[in-house]
Amino acid sequence: MPPPASSIAVRAEALVKTFGTTRALDGVDLEIPSGTVLGLLGPNGAGKTTTVRILTTLLKPDSGRAFVAGHDVVADPDAVRRSIGLSGQYAAVDEHLTGYENLYMVGRLYGMSRSDASTRARELISRFRLDDAGDRPSKTYSGGMRRRLDLAGALVAQPAVVVLDEPTTGLDPRGRMDTWEIIGELVADGTTVLLTTQYLEEADQLADTILVIDHGKVIAGGTADQLKAQVGGERLEIVVADAAELAATAQVLAEVGSDAPTTEEHQRKVLVKVDTGPKALVEALRRLDQQNVSVLDVGLHRPTLDDVFLALTGHLAEEKPEAETDDKKTKGRKAKSR
Amino acid sequence: MSVITANARDSGVVTWRNLMNVRRQPDLLLGATLQPIMFVLLFSFVFANSIGDDPAAYREFLMGGIFAQTVAFNSAYTTIGMAADLEKGVIDRFRSLPMARAAVLVGRTAADLAVSAIGLLVMSLCGLLVGWRIRGSFLDAVTGYLLLLLFSFAMSWIGAFIGLISGSVQVAQSAGFIWMFPVSFISSAFVSASSMPGPLKAFAEWNPITAIADAARDLFGNTARTGVLGRSDAWPVQHAALYALISCAVILLIFAPLAVSKYRKVASK
Numbered sequence: 001m002p003p004p005a006s007s008i009a010v011r012a013e014a015l016v017k018t019f020g021t022t023r024a025l026d027g028v029d030l031e032i033p034s035g036t037v038l039g040l041l042g043p044n045g046a047g048k049t050t051t052v053r054i055l056t057t058l059l060k061p062d063s064g065r066a067f068v069a070g071h072d073v074v075a076d077p078d079a080v081r082r083s084i085g086l087s088g089q090y091a092a093v094d095e096h097l098t099g100y101e102n103l104y105m106v107g108r109l110y111g112m113s114r115s116d117a118s119t120r121a122r123e124l125i126s127r128f129r130l131d132d133a134g135d136r137p138s139k140t141y142s143g144g145m146r147r148r149l150d151l152a153g154a155l156v157a158q159p160a161v162v163v164l165d166e167p168t169t170g171l172d173p174r175g176r177m178d179t180w181e182i183i184g185e186l187v188a189d190g191t192t193v194l195l196t197t198q199y200l201e202e203a204d205q206l207a208d209t210i211l212v213i214d215h216g217k218v219i220a221g222g223t224a225d226q227l228k229a230q231v232g233g234e235r236l237e238i239v240v241a242d243a244a245e246l247a248a249t250a251q252v253l254a255e256v257g258s259d260a261p262t263t264e265e266h267q268r269k270v271l272v273k274v275d276t277g278p279k280a281l282v283e284a285l286r287r288l289d290q291q292n293v294s295v296l297d298v299g300l301h302r303p304t305l306d307d308v309f310l311a312l313t314g315h316l317a318e319e320k321p322e323a324e325t326d327d328k329k330t331k332g333r334k335a336k337s338r
Numbered sequence: 339m340s341v342i343t344a345n346a347r348d349s350g351v352v353t354w355r356n357l358m359n360v361r362r363q364p365d366l367l368l369g370a371t372l373q374p375i376m377f378v379l380l381f382s383f384v385f386a387n388s389i390g391d392d393p394a395a396y397r398e399f400l401m402g403g404i405f406a407q408t409v410a411f412n413s414a415y416t417t418i419g420m421a422a423d424l425e426k427g428v429i430d431r432f433r434s435l436p437m438a439r440a441a442v443l444v445g446r447t448a449a450d451l452a453v454s455a456i457g458l459l460v461m462s463l464c465g466l467l468v469g470w471r472i473r474g475s476f477l478d479a480v481t482g483y484l485l486l487l488l489f490s491f492a493m494s495w496i497g498a499f500i501g502l503i504s505g506s507v508q509v510a511q512s513a514g515f516i517w518m519f520p521v522s523f524i525s526s527a528f529v530s531a532s533s534m535p536g537p538l539k540a541f542a543e544w545n546p547i548t549a550i551a552d553a554a555r556d557l558f559g560n561t562a563r564t565g566v567l568g569r570s571d572a573w574p575v576q577h578a579a580l581y582a583l584i585s586c587a588v589i590l591l592i593f594a595p596l597a598v599s600k601y602r603k604v605a606s607k
Contacts, residue, residue, distance in 0.1 A: 056434050081436040092427040094355060096362040101355075108351045109437040111344070137362055153431065 008067075009034040009161050009192035010055060015064035017050050017216075024050040026216035027064070032209075034160075037183075037193040039207025041200065041305070047216040048196040052165045055194065056086050069160045082110070085154030085162045092150060095139035099130050099149050102138060103156055110157040117156075124152040128182065144175025151182055161192045168202060180205060200305030210305075214313050224305065231303040231311045233258060233273045236281055238288070239297035240268050252287045256280045268296075345438040352432075352445020353452075356419070360453055370415060370453050371460040374408040378461060381528060382468045389529060394469055401461075401470040402555035403527030406547050408461060409490035410522055412454045413497030417514030419446055420501025424604065440598055447494040454490040458483065474559030482557030485582055489550050492586040495593040502600040527551045532570040543572040546585035552578035 010032040017025040025047045032038040040048050053059035055066055057077035066073045069083035093102050100121050107117030125134040128148045133141060138149055147167065154162050167183065168176040183206055187193060197203050203210045204224045212220040212227070220227060236257065240249050246263055249270045253261040257272030257280065264271070274280035281300050288295055360366050381400050386393035423429050423442075432442050472479045497514060504510035524542050525531065531542035542548050552569065555561050556578060574581040 058430060058433055078436050081434060084434065086431070086434040088427055088430055092431040094359070094428060096359045097355065101358065105351055105355050106431070106435065109348060109432070109435045109441075111436065 007034055008032065010038075010066075010068050010194060012051070012055065012066040013064055015051065015054055015066060016062045017047075017054065017059065018062055023216050025054075025061070025064075028213070028216065028218055030211055030218065032161075032192055032194060034192050035190045036208040037187055037195060037206055039203035039210045040194065040196040040213055041198070041203045041210050041309075042196075042213035043198055046213045048198075048213060049165055050216075051213070052086075052163055052194070052196055056084055056163055057081055082157070083160050085157065085159040087147075087150045087154040087162070087164045087167060093138045093146055093153065096137055098135050099138050099141070099145075099152075100125055100134045102149060103152055106153045106156045112157070120156055124155060128152045142175070143171055144178050147171060147175060147179055148182065151179065155186070159191075161194065162186060163194045165196050166198065167195065168197070168199065176202075200309065204305055212309065212312055220308070220312050227305065227308045228303045231307050233275055233303070234277055235271055235301045235303065235307070236274045236284060237269060237271050237297075237299045237301065238284065238295055240270075241294040241296050243268050245293045246270060248291055248293055249288060252284055252291070252293075255287070256284045274300075341438075345441060345444070348438040348441035349444035349448065351437075352441050353448040356445055356449030357452060360449065366415075367453065367456065370412075370457045373411070374404055374457060374461045375464050377404050377407070378464045378468060385528070397468050398470055398560045399555065400528065401465045402553075402558065402560055403525075403551040404461065404465075405458065405486050405554050406489070406525070406551035407522040407527050408457055409454055409486050409550070410493050410547055411515075411518055412450055412457075412490045413493035413495075413500070414514035414518060415453065416446060416450045416494040416497030417501035417504065417510050418507065419450065420498050421504045421507045421510030424502070425507050439602070443495075443498055443594075443597055443601055447491060447498060450494045450497075451487060451491050454494075455487060458486060470560070472558045474557055478557045478559065482554050485553055485557070485579065485586075486550065488586045489546070489582065492589040492593075495590060495597055499593050499597040499600055502597060502604050521545065522547055525551065526569070526575075530568060531572075531575065532568060539570070540572075543570060543575050546582060546589070549574055549578045549582040549585060553582045 008031055010030070012028055012030045015025050015028040016023070028047065028051055030038065030040075030051075040051060042048050050059065054061050055068055055073060057073050057080050060074055068080045071079035071083065073080050093099075094105070097105065103121035103124050104117050107120050108114070110117075112120065122134075125131060128151065130145060130148060130152075133145060138146060141149065151164070151167065154164070164183065168179050171179065180202070183193065183195070187206070193206075195203070195206060208223065209221065210224060210227060211218050220230065222230075236253065238249055238253065240246060243265060246265065246268060250261045250263050253270050253272040256274065256276075258275045259273050261270050261272035263269070277300065281298065285295065285298065378400070381404070382393075382397050386396040386400070389396050423446075429442065474482075500513055501510050504513050524534070524538055525545040525547040526542060527547055531539055531545075531548055534542055552575065569575045
């Protein structure tokens with residue numbers, strides 16, 4: 001079979017990788033058109049990092065094939081390495097080198113001359129708003145600054161494909177917003193990006209196409225909207241003042257909703273899927289008012305990717321920043337039902 | 339660019355990076371110089387009076403041994419440095435770059451060689467303070483230092499291999515040092531091998547550290563006053579410099595390919 005057409009920047013076919021008895025990847029296919037962002041979404045241990053490590057030549061697949069920028073990752077790893085920039089899930093910066101020195105070193109190792117590497121490093125330091133810190137050892141940086149430096153490292157050689165493995169894991173909200181902004185700029189420049197994340201919001205914000213991966217398999221794919229459409233409908237949420245009113249509320253929501261409501265007693269909340277949107281909301285409130293139920297909060301939500309994940313896998317893909325992020329050690333999280 | 343120039347350039351970049359690390363963490367250098375100074379002082383003043391009957395002669399004898407032991411310990415620094423780079427993900431970044439494969443290892447061992455040279459310098463000054471002198475020719479002295487550095491470099495490759503199989507910095511910290519103690523003490527570094535009981539004597543005679551220590555003594559002209567600290571008739575003892583060179587070559591021939599192949603395997607896990 002010939003290598004993929006040039007309009008496809010990254011292609012993987014039936015990738016399989018086993019660690020001991022754990023099947024980390026169980027036949028993963030993916031394709032990223034040039035200049036687009038693919039979000040690989042899944043919980044810890046789903047196989048995201050393994051996929052990234054194969055595509056960046058850090059790991060050989062047991063079977064299957066992959067091409068990056070037209071080069072076979074197994075047969076021609078050096079050509080692949082020249083075409084990619086990798087930013088890891090922990091910032092792989094040398095903490096004793098300054099920001100500038102880190103980027104200079106990476107430039108030199110891409111084969112740039114001393115002066116080119118130096119110019120490029122200065123350019124990126126200022127583009128990533130590290131001017132004031134550029135000549136300080138990077139161990140003095142905040143988490144967000146380190147991540148920016150690591151991202152900059154992936155861009156030194158202006159590679160055709162940038163791979164970002166969980167770029168915001170462990171960052172505070174400000175650091176996350178910062179990183180998103182930079183990825184946004186990258187995309188505007190026409191770079192092809194493969195992004196892995198366990199944050200649904202992140203995939204929604206940044207990716208053109210999302211692949212949902214779980215237990216080493218791609219279980220769904222499409223745009224964020226397409227995925228949300230798979231779950232269908234909106235959700236009506238009512239929070240009541242008194243737990244004693246939950247039963248009556250559930251009764252009302254059963255009447256206006258399109259399936260059986262669920263009750264979250266701790267939060268005194270009842271949820272139900274609705275097909276008629278605002279109309280169902282007004283109707284529910286009218287009936288609750290008739291029954292003198294005091295409503296504290298009410299909301300109508302389009303399904304989030306969280307709902308998508310729950311619908312697809314039967315478990316949530318919620319944030320667990322303290323969890324082990326090593327594909328080899330972690331299994332999928334326990335099923336959780338509402 | 340040819341493979342060799344690319345290799346040299348990438349190794350140079352990694353060496354620079356490692357030396358910058360040493361410069362920014364002076365405590366690393368402190369470890370590499372403080373221990374030999376401590377040994378020089380301890381052995382010169384605590385043991386010198388009870389080993390043999392001429393403390394000044396013992397100090398003269400001692401320096402070659404401490405030089406050999408110190409450069410041998412260089413392997414432990416390589417072990418720890420290698421394990422730390424693996425643990426921190428620096429190796430992953432290197433591996434994702436289109437750089438020469440061996441450059442990470444060459445850059446590590448080359449930087450550790452430079453640290454080793456600084457250690458030798460500090461120790462020589464310390465030796466001069468306790469009465470040690472270079473009594474041979476200038477050329478012999480230069481040869482002596484070069485031989486010590488070659489041994490340091492060879493030991494560094496053993497260290498790199500151990501660092502790669504350690505799996506973590508904690509393991510590397512003990513694995514890097516623990517084997518150095520018997521290996522450096524069962525040698526003629528501190529006492530003559532000929533005074534040891536049978537099996538230990540045989541081990542010491544064939545121990546490269548004995549050869550390095552004795553060769554250094556010969557080349558620095560420190561053998562005139564050794565008295566009871568004389569040497570046995572074993573071949574490696576009688577041909578210390580030659581055996582030292584052979585040992586370095588054998589260590590490099592075994593451990594450089596081992597470390598490179600282990601590096602590829604470890605890094606692709």
